[in-house]
Amino acid sequence: MHHDPYAFAIDDAVAVALLADFQVRKAIARGDFDDLPGSGEPIDLPDQHDPEWWIRSLIEREHVALLPPSIQLRKDDAALDARLDQLADEKAVRREIDDFNAQVIRARYEPPAGPPLITMPRDPDTTVAEWAARRAARERRPREPAARDDRRSRRFRLFRRR
Numbered sequence: 001m002h003h004d005p006y007a008f009a010i011d012d013a014v015a016v017a018l019l020a021d022f023q024v025r026k027a028i029a030r031g032d033f034d035d036l037p038g039s040g041e042p043i044d045l046p047d048q049h050d051p052e053w054w055i056r057s058l059i060e061r062e063h064v065a066l067l068p069p070s071i072q073l074r075k076d077d078a079a080l081d082a083r084l085d086q087l088a089d090e091k092a093v094r095r096e097i098d099d100f101n102a103q104v105i106r107a108r109y110e111p112p113a114g115p116p117l118i119t120m121p122r123d124p125d126t127t128v129a130e131w132a133a134r135r136a137a138r139e140r141r142p143r144e145p146a147a148r149d150d151r152r153s154r155r156f157r158l159f160r161r162r
Contacts, residue, residue, distance in 0.1 A: 070116060073103060073117065080127075084097075
């Protein structure tokens with residue numbers, strides 16, 4: 001069996017690294033990295049090495065609030081009724097309740113991260129009944145008469161018969 005002395009086996013990770021390096025070198029040769037924003041400016045590095053610097057900068061830049069699941073579920077529970085009130089039909093309300101309950105049950109089976117989980121799943125029938133009652137109360141509320149347009153009333157006064 002004849003072996004080629006220049007042939008050698010590489011694994012997938014090495015192949016990907018070589019391909020990426022090749023693409024970067026081609027981009028440099030084309031000038032794709034010329035005139036980038038921040039070019040020639042010092043990189044703002046922290047005093048100590050932080051392996052999660054990129055996630056911290058993302059959170060700061062995008063104003064993302066990462067809360068422990070138990071706290072996030074409390075906030076979601078408190079806002080659920082207002083979210084349900086935006087929905088038009090019972091089927092959508094039940095779907096939203098089912099999604100919320102699935103999140104609560106999933107969080108119960110995960111190891112606790114942060115404060116204990118005290119949020120309970122919602123009873124769909126009770127929650128739908130409360131939603132329907134709030135909806136009926138909104139519909140029963142007397143609607144305020146539309147404000148009269150002063151220009152229109154003035155126009156009618158000018159052209160009315162005497």
